[in-house]
Amino acid sequence: MTKKMMLIDGNSIAYRAFFALPLLNNDKGIHTNAIYGFTTMLTKMIEEEKPSHILVAFDAGKTTFRHKTFSEYKGGRQKTPSELSEQFPFIRDLLNAYSIKHYELDQYEADDIIGTVSLQAEKKGYKVVVVSGDKDLTQLSSDQTRVDITRKGITDMESYTPEHIQEKYGLTPEQIIDMKGLMGDSSDNIPGVPGVGEKTAIKLLKQFGTLEDLLESTEEVKGAKLKEKLIEFKDQAKMSKNLATITRVAPVEINFEELERVEPDQEKLRTIFKELSFNSLLEKLSGSEEEEEIKLKDLKWERADAITKSMLSDQAELYIELYDVNYHTAQILGIGLHHSDGTYFIPADVAQQSSLFKAWIEDETKLKSVYDAKQSIIAFSRLGMDLKGIDFDLLIASYVIDASQAADDFASIAKRHGADAVQSDESLYGKGAKKSVPEDEVLGEHIARKAAAIGKIKDRCVNELEKNEQYDLFEDLELPLAEVLAEMERKGVLVDVNRLKEMGEELKSKLAHIEADIHRLAGETFNINSPKQLGVILFEKLGLPAVKKTKTGYSTSADVLEKLQPEHEIIDHILLYRQLGKLQSTYIEGLLKVVNKETDKIHTRYNQVLTQTGRLSSIDPNLQNIPIRLEEGRKIRQAFIPSKDDWVMFAADYSQIELRVLAHISQDDGLIEAFRNDMDIHTKTAMDVFNVAREDVTSGMRRHAKAVNFGIVYGISDYGLSQSLDIPRKEAAEFIKRYLESYPKVKEYMDDIIQEAKQNGYVSTLLQRRRYIPEITSRNFNLRGFAERTAMNTPIQGTAADIIKKAMLDMALRLKKEGLKANMLLQVHDELIFECPKDELEILQKIVPEVMESAVELVVPLKVDFSYGNTWYDAK
Incomplete structure (x- = not known):
């Protein structure tokens, strides 16, 4: 059986993927388009070619042996965008997970590694497939080696065999090098002979065979000007051919046994795909996750077919089990109850029929520790009970302690905090068509065990929150907010x-x-x-x-x-x-x-524990994602209406909240002055950056200023800004430079927060929400660069998220205090949407801005714009 060697030009394919696909981010802000494109290409090529051996070659650095011949080799290339650089470590991690060897060699390019290994493979009788985006490698084509070159995208390939090269150029693969020597290569800064393009080079080579034969026979060349150029630039042509020649004798130290293709490490791939949010690739992974064998400790529990006073306590752990993620509609399977005197499984119908249990649930003085307060409140409301007295929420506590740890399910969170005696729901119920509810004995123990686990974990979480000075954030903001969100979800919003x-x-x-x-x-x-x-x-x-x-x-x-x-x-x-x-x-x-x-209502579900910045998100439906750029998209909001006749929709949103937070955190005099004087911040930035008077600021200047104002908040790079404004990177870099010169304390803040992150390993918002950034001290420049941008923007985005959460909490209390009928219905980014009777409009116009603008005190005023109308659309 013929062995097949696949050799992949790692840098070239990553570049192609990066520029072929739009900039993509995962939920942690890591750019992923090059990684995704590279992975897609890799899996497609392996599936189609089924190689027995595989190697991915990378460039080792900027300097190669060719620079000794010509110091300006590759001199015209732009610096690699940081958005691409930060993806290379992940590409290498992916290759490790795929069990694919990757290799680089100091002073040599990936081309040279591929050239050397392909020749060795040919001598050993292998068929070879080379994959690249660089046509230089077509010179390696032979009867045993095919070179596949990407076209515009990453999966559309053109296959170069000697026959194809002959058909396309009328040349042999070896003559590709001669052609490069004559015409040069602007991408590699290979000069060639000035004035000689591809057509002329091909014509000359068809006549003379090689560059050397041509240069020895220039008297036979037609055209005085061309002849003169060939004579004048004879040495440059030879040097150019030398630069373009891929060496096939590089000191590569690779044993072919290392290149043998083996099965990928499914668990590593699953972990990486989850981290990068590659859900479509995740679904394609074979096999199911191996469940860790959980050693179940002895737990004495009882099934309660009737509820007695002795079962209830002044302080207990309470867990309600649902059979689906949508707690508005999911089947309620039962309730777990745990306290110092016992652990119980209560079937849902038993709980629903007990007036004693209902009274205990609704008693604020009876303290309950739960997992997911919002879900619990809504689930118990479906049993006709108003859950009160929640003093601890495991899901929220775990999220506040470390938002970077994904809240996958109860079992993983419990294990993270030291309670490993809980089976995962998937291992208990199964998934897909095989999903089913187990017998009562198994189900009862599972639910009871979860309630007991909350009790085991609670003190540990509280201690950690207090140690991190985050208990106030947990107790005064996130926990009560869960009740507010539950009420908003339960009420829903009426749809026409x-x-x-x-x-x-x-x-x-x-x-x-x-x-x-x-x-x-x-x-x-x-x-x-x-x-x-x-x-x-x-x-x-x-x-x-x-x-x-x-x-x-x-x-x-x-x-x-x-x-x-x-x-x-x-x-x-x-x-x-x-x-x-x-x-x-x-x-x-x-x-x-x-x-x-x-x-006729929509009951969206707010995810309170998803983002690392603290932002809320919504699903089923995602009301934060209704497109409003097109008028037809905006009109969808016409369907969202008040729930009663003679009521109106009232919308209030923060104006430029993140920039105001930046002014506060950086203490920059220019930003503070602009906001205190209620100036248009984008006009002010344009005045400062372009050094013009207010009346001389053009719409284009303001647009550029707006892009950099908001871009700075997200740690934008010159590449990112150039893409946003469709301007050259050099111009974008100059614009960012002038911005930071205009607002020097913003630059100072950026430098200081990076140092703080390096010292502490995390950054914090004004309300002490933390984001851990372990990559901040990475030796890898690209990972560290990403971490630095994260450190800069997290305190700003996170504080803005904290402010609107605080405003929601304060608004709920104020509406109750004023005895108003108005309801808070939706939260969308920096906007709150209410419904209210028309006779409450006057007071709402007074208290909503008052409450929202005083949610948190900054050195600049918070500003809230509001409007109202018969629909959500009219209230904008």
Whole structure:
């Protein structure tokens, strides 16, 4: 059986992936587009080629043996964007998880490693496949070696065999080097012969064979000017060929046995995919997670078929078990109850029928420690009970202690804090089609054990919160906020279902008109949603330039279409058709699916323990993600209405809260002055950075200033800003430099917070929310760079999150104190949405800004804008 060696140019493929895919981030802010693209390419190539041996080669550094010949080799290249650099360590980690050898060699490039190993493999009788984005490697093509070069993207490959090279250029693989010697290579800063391009080089080589033969026979060259150039730049041509030649005798020390392909480490891959939020790749992993064998300690528990006074206590641990993640609708399987005198499993129907238990649940003086207060409050409300007296929440406590530890399930959280005698829900119930409820004895022990575990963990968590000076954050903000969120979720927001359906019909009508326009401009009818058919229309019939090709045809992705907008009016229609199509399917139809059929209300679920910055998120539906850039998207908010006649929707949002937090934390005089004088901060920044008077600030200057103002908060780089504003990186870097010169204490804050993170291992918000950043002291420059940006932006984003949470808590108390009928319905980013009777509007206009603006005291005023109307849309 023929052995097959696959050799991958790691740097080249990572670069291709980075620039081919839009910037992607996981929930920790790590850029992942290059990692994702690299992984996609790798798995696809392995699946298609089924190599017996595999190696990924990387460049070892900027300096190579070629620099001794020509110091300016690769001199024109821009610095690698930090957003890409930070991804290389993860790519190497992934290769380790795939059990794939990766290798680099000081003073040599990845090309040289591949050239050397491919020759060794050929001598050993291997078939070789080289994968790269760099056409230089086509010189390695032979009867045994095929070189696959990526085209525009990462999975669309062009295969170079000697036959293909002959067909494409009329040359042999060896002559590729001669061609490079003549025409040079701007990407590697190889000079070649000035004025000689690819066509001329090919023509000359077809006539003379090699560069050396050509240079010895220049008198036979036609064209005086060309002849003169070849004579004048003879030595430069030879040097260029030398630079372009891949060495095949590099001192590579690799045993081929190390390259033999073995099965990936599924657990390592699963861990990395989870960390990077590669959910689609996670689903493709084979096998299930091996459950850790849990040693169950002896636990005495009782099944309670009736509830007695002796079972209830002044202080207890309480756990309610649900069979699904959606606690608004999930089946309630039972209740665990634990205190110093006993541990009990209470079936749901027994609890529901007991007036004694209901009275205990609703007694504020009877203290209960729970897991997930919000879920517990809503679940007990479904049993007709108003849960009161919650004094501890394991889920929230664990999140406040360390938000970087994902809150996967009860068992993992319990184990993290020292209680390892709890089985995971998945191992108990199974998953997918095999999921089922076990017999009562097994179920009862599982639920009782969870209640007992809360008791074991509580003191340890409280001690850690107190040690970290975070108990106030836990007790005074997060725990009571869970009750506020539960009330908001339980109330829900009324949806005008008919209006939603009308919008759906309106969108269908618009889509039909746009479809007709597209067909008219195309000159024929076709399936617009078919990339293949659309590609034929755009690039063959209409003759538009093909930006990117795939194996199945032309790419018609959004980024491709945006580049083609100036070329033909059909493109604008297609882009709008897609946007409206997504509104129709994802948002109109998506919202209709989650409306409660009996009440016409939507009950979103707020995730209080997800983000590392403390921000709330929402699911089923995600109300924070309704697109509002298009008017049709904004109009979706028309369907959100007050729950009673003669009521209105009232919306209030913080103005530029993160920049105000930055002014407070940095104590920068310029920012403080701007906010205290109620100046437009973007105009002020443009004045300072461009050194112009207020009246001379153009809309373009303000747009640039706005981008850098908000970008600074997120630790933006010159590359990120250049992408955002569509300007050169050099210009973006200069803009950031001038910004930091204009606001020197912002720069000082950035430097100080990085030092603080290095010293402590974490950064904190004003309310002591911590984010641990272990990578801040990494020896790896790229990981450290990412950690430094995280250190800079977390105190700002996190404090802004704390402020709106505090405002929600204060608003709930104030509405109650004023005895108002108004309800707080939704939280979306920096905005709170209420419903209220019209006769309460006047007082709401007074107290909402008052409460929100005084939630936390900063050196600059917090500013709240508000509006109201018959729908959420009208209240904007």
